Amino acid sequence: MFSAKNESVWGEALRMYVFDLRRGRQEGQEAEKILFFYPREVSLDQQKLMVGLSEGLLTFTKLFSPDQPCEALYTEKHRHIFFECEPSVWMVLVVKRGSPGGVDPTLRDDALRAVLQEAYRIFVFFNGDFENLLARDPSGAALRQLLDRTLSDHLHNLLGGKRGQHLPSLGTGLSERGCLAHLPVDRHTSLSVQSLFGLVQTAQYQGGPSLNSMLLYSGLCVASTLQASDAATLQWYIRNYIATSSRRSSLPSAMPPVSSASTGFKAGVRSLFSNMTGGGSAAAAHRSASQNSLQGTPDSSRPASPGPSGEPVSDAESIPSREGLTAQCEPSTSGQVRPLRGASWWRQADGWMVTDAWRGGVQPSVYLEGGRKRAWLHIYQQSGLMLVLLLPVDNQLTSLLPPPLLEKITARLRSLEAVVANQFGGPNGTHVPGYRYLYVDRSTEKMQASPAGKAGTLAKESLAALNQIRGEKDEEKASAKLSPSIPESSTEVYLRAQNNAWVVVKKTDTHELYVVLERVSETLVAASEMMDRFDTDILGGLFQGG
Amino acid sequence: MELSHAYIQHPPLRFDIPGALGVMYDDGNKLLLVPAQGCIYSWPAAHHPPESKPAVTKVKEGPVLAVRFALDRKFVSIQRSDYEMEIIDLERNYAFRQRCKQKGERILGFFWSDSPVADLVFVTSGGLEMYAILQSRKGLRLMEVRRQDVSWYVYTHESRMVLLASGMQCKSLAGFQFSAGGLVRLPKFEVTITREGANRKPVLAPEDVRIATMYGRLYCLQTDRAARQLRMYRFYRDAVVPQTSLSLYSTEVAINVVDSTLVIHNTDSGVVLLFDVLSDVSQPLASPLPLTLRGAPSDEKALAPHEKELYGAGWVYLNPDLILDHKHGLLWKVRLDLEAIAASCSDPSALVGFLQRRRAEPQVGRRLTIAALQSMLAERSPLHAVGAALDVVALACASAMKVTSQALSAPSPGPSARITPAHLRLAHARPLGAPPANEATTSAQPVGEHVAASELPRLLSSGFAGPPPQREEEKPPELREGSSTTGVDKGETGEREKGGGKSGYLEGREDGGGNGRAEEDGASGGEGAEEKGRKPSAEAKGKGKVELGASPGPLSEPSQNRRWPTDRPKLSLGEIRPDDPEPSASRPSSSGRVVPPGGPPSLQNSPVWRVLSPVVPPDEVFSQVLRDAPREGSPGALYLAAVLIEHIRSLAAVDLRTPPEVYELLIRLLLQEGRAGQLTALLESKVIEPSVAVAQQLLGEAVDQPDVRSIGLSMLRTLKAHREYVDALLAFGNLTEAMRYVRHQQVEDVIPPASFLERAVTLGNKQLLAAVYRFCVDSIPGFANSPDQRLYLPVLQQQVAAGGEGAPW
Incomplete structure (x- = not known):
């Protein structure tokens, strides 16, 4: 996209750090301020130096503009972009000016600031906001660990131009980060989609979870009940991480329900296509694997366990065996959430998407509304359509969708797909000739x-x-x-x-x-x-x- | 009172005439006829309470084997012997005789027809003889003879169909329909009879076969007593397709069809089973309960003992819903107790479908529909069930409104425009297979001619009670044929056939079963909605599938594939429909829809169609069901919101307008539950249609949702609601924008300048006030020297002076 390879060169000199002005007020405790610094290799002294400069600048400019201090700093060689993501918590992006290896000197600040905003939104989407995390662990260790994992992974992908991501440049002037790409459909279709959402929403009244849904076609949002920013972040994640991995694992997704006779071959195929992470993926192996991993998981906040009747949720939760995972990632991170790293999703025969990104058999969960609400993430795929269900974590559902209802939903998705596909103009559907x-x-x-x-x-x-x-x-x-x-x-x-x-x-x-x-x-x-x-x-x- | 689903209403029609030669039922005219020496007594059978005094028609004395009045009642035909008929011109009091043409054959019966091929049809042991009345009205002309051995025959005027039985076992049946388009010959078919004994070959008896018309569809019902099965065959234009078999729990059964509901009397046990062919027929509609007698005087003595007797020996079950007790001279009418059925039905969405198909008691049907919907919401039935029920209601409403509006919008030449059978024959003397497409619509145009608004109330009453007698004489006989049920008022359509809409109905069939489509849509919604998509066409297919599967090849497909309202190409194969009162006007004409979506606004409030059918219009669904539905707690509110969306969807699917109150409530619920995201999506996709009211609600209620408010704002702008938009901008303090807008749109006269000035003063920004003042002076005509200027100029000067700056202008 946007010839990302040529223009992402400047990313090599990129620095990004997060610091909290309220912390480390004493002399000698400056390191306490720093919550995150990228790249990790930069020495602590260097880190302190840069954070100190930023803090000094902020303190100074606050004298004149208490509400909106410094936004950007231009030095001879660098540009510093500031973003106050939470009160007193600042994110700073430092890039090199001018070529070679630098960002175009004329590139507008907000394009760079959008990188910071995006990083923050993504962090919150997966981990919740800083304030909560700091409240839970005032030492900041947990927050630092999470920041380190999530943002490093994110920046790694971003700078590497991986998963269809790109750094801002002049060439990306006609794009906007953090916005939702829509697939406009006619009123009848919208009504059908909303009716489908209603069906899902009202599937369980007892306890009454306020369930959110989103329907995507080919990565474009057909409709959602989410708040705009959540929908945008979710779409960003699905487009860059889920849609791509499901494409790679297109073969497994086309597989009929796994039969015991041919599991060996199919399991091999699946593991091949799911980024070499899946070990044995026959249904039975799944189940036992997920049970194993459950026992080894300290996180007990997963949804009330579905029965052994093979209901969708239980299938969605069964993940490949742990051996496959541990082989790939370092032991320290096992049992932790690394949704942006080495993660892949694939479609099970029953239509539910499963992932190995949430280690240890934990049902994927995300934070909505700026970290205020936590919700389980369920994704159901039916050819081109992807139905995302976000179920509040505090509900007591025994199963997400009872099978008869799921059948109805599947039938509706099938009829919807034809209709939506008709209204989808293809990858160039938004093109208007001459403009x-x-x-x-x-x-x-x-x-x-x-x-x-x-x-x-x-x-x-x-x-x-x-x-x-x-x-x-x-x-x-x-x-x-x-x-x-x-x-x-x-x-x-x-x-x-x-x-x-x-x-x-x-x-x-x-x-x-x-x-x-x-x-x-x-x-x-x-x-x-x-x-x-x-x-x-x-x-x-x-x-x-x- | 004893609980029952079906009952007969006291008092019955009593026809005990001394010296009577018998009793006959003329279903073409819905007359009960009792011939006696020298005269024929006749009672209209459809009246309630029944007429006590019969009409008397003088005839010559002599043997009377059978009597029928012509459909226009200008003639009466009397079968005097096995070989001879007497036809009497009642207007001129002239009688002539006619023997059957085929030598040596016996006349088995006869009937009057309104089809172009014949006025009077003799059924003889050698086949059918079709006669037309001569122009001179003094004799009959033989039009056509269809030779075939006939053992016995069955005919109903409702279906215009005669079934001729032949063969040793009489189980080979040949059907002919005397439709308005001409004679339609159906392929012969054989019914299955189960052997009872070892050696005896069973013989099919006429009382085992019945032509039933349900929802405008034609069925042959055959009672196979040995197998305890009721076999259903459905007639299509070119095929007879076995449908399901119903299990009978008794060998002693009798059949009625009441308001398109199949009523099976188990005469030995006295219980009644009800089946609805458009619902699941694998089980009865409601639990079996006995037939009861209602309305009987409480005083036991006033009630003759034979009138209390149910399932007496003399009972004969007439098509469709009458029971004749020839032993005691009584005629009963079978009715359904919808309330009892509703109370015992366990599937509310199927029940709503059933109720919306009731034509006999629209008011009760509507009331019970509302009650069923209410209880669904109260019990929080699964949303798909609620959606299916709402689909049925919306579809029924759309069809009813369309039919009525077409009837009303048609020209009204007056009821005197009568056309004789001869005229009709001329008008329709063209080959059966090639009905011109355009004529279908044009000739169907006068359909509503008798249904002028003033006439409608009368027609409405003609369902069961029947019109007043004197009117009845004037009207074409079809008017009283009120049974067949369909989406439309019976009288209206009876007249249609006379009124030149005749050709419409064959074409209706040719047109892929368009005839009666509106009704069927309404009827099929019940099941169709389960798996249906958003379009009525898809929904109709849901129903269609059943029949398609059973029918051979593509023959019946066109008739099933009710694409509505899109027009379909003409297809020569179609489903045979009875000569039912479904006017061709009720289907969309090939030129497109006559009614704009939602129908004319005046019609939406018109009471006419409300009286005709049990439809619940959208505003009533809202006010009776949705508005006061329980919504305690968050799940309740979200459930109700989902139901509201279903309601909007079902209305949109049939192009009905959604009442604004629905949007209002939906917006409130979503805001209250913090579902701004969903609300935004609904607004963006125009699921909630933009309107000034919606925009103002958004601006007023979404106080803490700036995003939603800004949607409201841009909605006002795109709607070009200048006044409201500027007011909203002023309320937000966005004066410059408001002024820009006013100048850009050149709507200076819409907004009083004082509102700008006042707002600027309250904001306390003197630059702004000066700008506004300058704007008013420059742009608003007549501002200079207006009271506003005199009021605000000093204020401005004062403020400027206080600021110690020079005048900014």
């Missing part, structure tokens, strides 16, 4: 953009102009935040780039639209007309009122 665009709805964290392949065709000059104008808009937004008495207002900017392309920004309080028109080397009027057409045809006249 390269990015539309973001901040209220729903929804985004729609030209496909990466199409956006990649833009000329350098256009991208530079786009980056510049986006940067200006970011600054306006930041300054608007400073003085909330003057609310943001709609803006519309037409910018002519050096190569005569038009870069257009349309913005209301919650909607943002960035468009590059490269073919129009004509007048402003023509460009404006093109934009009106785009607004009417693609966005339903969203920007016409203002």
Whole structure:
């Protein structure tokens, strides 16, 4: 994506650290502040030095702007980007300026800050927020360990360009981190999906868990009941980690229910395709393996155990044998959550996705609503459709979905798939000929953009102009935040780039639209007309009122 | 009162005439006929309470083997002997005789037909003889003879179908339907009879075979006493397909069809079994209970002992729902106690389907439907069951509204536009197989001609009670054929056939069983909804599957594949339908839907269709079922929210408008439960349709949900609700944006300038106030020297002075 390989070079010089201003106030205890530092190899003194600089800068700028101190620091060789993820807890990203091996000097700050925000959101999604973790373990050891695992894994994948991830660059100007990519469907389909959600939601009333669901098709969100940011993070995870691994393990997913006669071969195939982690994966082996691993698991907070009747949950929980896992990861991490490392998911014959990412046979769980709620993660796949169920951990369900209901759901998914597939325009379904665009709805964290392949065709000059104008808009937004008495207002900017392309920004309080028109080397009027057409045809006249 | 699902209502029709030559039932006119010397007494059978005084028609004296009135009652035909009929023109008082054409054959019976091929049909031992009345009205012209050995025959006017039995065992049956499109010949079929003894070959008796019309479908019901089975054969246009067999628990059974429900009387034990062919027929609809007599005077003496006697020796079970006690001269009508059935039915979603198919007692059906839905919600039935029930209700409502609106929107030439059989024949003298497509719709156009709004109330009453006698004489006889049941009022459709819609019904069939589609959709929803998708077509297939599986090849497929409302290509194979009152207007015309989605607003509130059928319109579903449904606690609220979404889905599937109150409640529930994400998704996908009311609710109630509020805001903008949008912006203090909007949209006159100025003053930002003032001066016509200006200029000057700065303008 976005020719990530060429542009991710600057990542090699990247530093990312998290520190807590409230900790280590005494002289000599500076190391106490540091919660996370990447890369690990940097010496502690060096770490202290960098954190000290950041802290000093923050303290100094707070004198002038107590609410929003320093946002970024430009030095001769580096750029420091600041992000206060939780009160008094700061994340800093340090990148090298200019080539070689550095980030483009003009790249807007917010594009880099988005990397920090994304990292924080992902951490919280899997581990909960800092505040809770610190409250549980004031020494910070647990938090440090978790940060080290999760963020290191994440950065490792990000910098390596693995799992379809990429670092920001000028070329990614028409994309937005942390937004939800939607598959728009018609009202009837939406109703069917919502009806399906209702079916799942009301499957169990006793105890009444407020269950959340999300339906994805080909990695695009068809609908969800989640809050926007949770949905976006979940989609990020599914697209980058689950969808890819299920693709790799496409053979096992196509397998009929495992029969005892041919388990050997199939187990071999499965283990081959599931990143060489699965040992014996015959059904019986699964069960015994998961039981073994259960006994060895201190974590007892898994959902009430399903009966031995082979209900979906029990199958979903059965994971490959432990030998396969321990062979791959160091002993210290076994029994711990490493969802971003070496993890793979694959589809069982019954449709439920299973993973080895949550070690020790623990049912995958994630944190929603900024870490406030914890929920078990269940994923059911039916060809192109993926139904994600997020069940609150505190419920007392004996089984997630009783088999008769599951049958109904499967039937509905089957009929839905045909309908949704019809409305899915393919990987280039969002392409609008003649336009390269990015539309973001901040209220729903929804985004729609030209496909990466199409956006990649833009000329350098256009991208530079786009980056510049986006940067200006970011600054306006930041300054608007400073003085909330003057609310943001709609803006519309037409910018002519050096190569005569038009870069257009349309913005209301919650909607943002960035468009590059490269073919129009004509007048402003023509460009404006093109934009009106785009607004009417693609966005339903969203920007016409203002 | 004794509990029962089926009952007969006291008082019966009493027809004890001294010197009577017999008693006959003329089902074409729904008349009970008692010939006596020199006259024929007739009672309308459908009236309740029954008429005590019969109408008298004078005829010549002589033997009377059988009597039937012509369908327009201008003639009466009397079978005088095995070979001779007498036909009397009642208007001119002219009589003539007609012998059967085939020498040596006996006349087994006869009936009047309204099909273009014949006015009067003789069934003889040698086949069918079809006659038309001469233009001079002084004789009959032989139109066609169908030769075939006939042992006995069965005919019902309801189905327009005659079944001729032949063969040694009489088990080979040949069917002919005298439909409006012409004569339809069905393939011969043989019924199965189980041997009783070792050597005796069983012979099929006429009383073992019955033509039943249920939900507009035609069935042949055959009682196989030895095997204790009731075998059902369904007639399609070109096939007769064995359907399920019902187990009988007795050899002494009799059959009625009440409001499309199959009623099997076990006459020896006195209990009644009910079956609904559109539900699961593997088990009775409700537990077996005895037939009861209701409405009998409490005074024992007032009740003659023979009137108390149930299943007496003289009982004859007439099609569809009458019981004739010829021994005592009584005619009973079998009725269903829907309340008792509802009380004993264990599957509420199937029950709702059944109730929505009731046409006999719409009010009761509606009340019980509502009660069933209420109890489903109270018991928190599984959502798919609730959804299925709501689907049935929505579908029934959509069909009913469509039918009525079409009937009402058709031109109304008045009830006097009568067309004689001769006219009809002219109008329809064209080959059977090639009905022009367009004519189907055009000729069906006058369907509603008699159903002018003023007429409807009368028609409504014609179901069972029947119209007042004097009206009855004027009306075409079909009007009183009120039994066959379908989605539509009976009277209305009876007239349709006379009124030139006649061709419609063959075409209806050709059109893939479009005839009666609306009704069937409603009827099939019950089962169809279980596995259905979101479209009615998919849902209809759910039903269709059953029949498809049983039918040979693709023959019946077109008729089953009810794609609605999309039009389908014409197919020559279709399902045979009875001459039922389903107007061709009730199906979507090939040119598309006549009614806009949701029907005209006036119709939604029109009481007409509400009286016609037990439909529960969406607003009533909301006010009676959903609004006050229990919603204690979070699960309760989420359950109700899910039900509301099901409700919206079921309405959307049939293009009905969702009442705004549904959205209002749904939004409130979701906000209350903190499901902003779901709410956002519903708004984004327009599941909750954007409206000013919705937007304002979002703005007002989602106080701590800025995302949801901003959706409300942009909804107002896209709806171009200028006033509301600007008000909302002002409420948020976004004055500059509001002013920009006002100028951009050129809606300066919509918003009083004072509201801007006042808001600016309350915000206490003098720059803003100055900007607003300047905006008003520049953009709002007539602001200068207005009271507003005089009021706010000093305020501005004061503020500026206080700030010690120069005037900003």
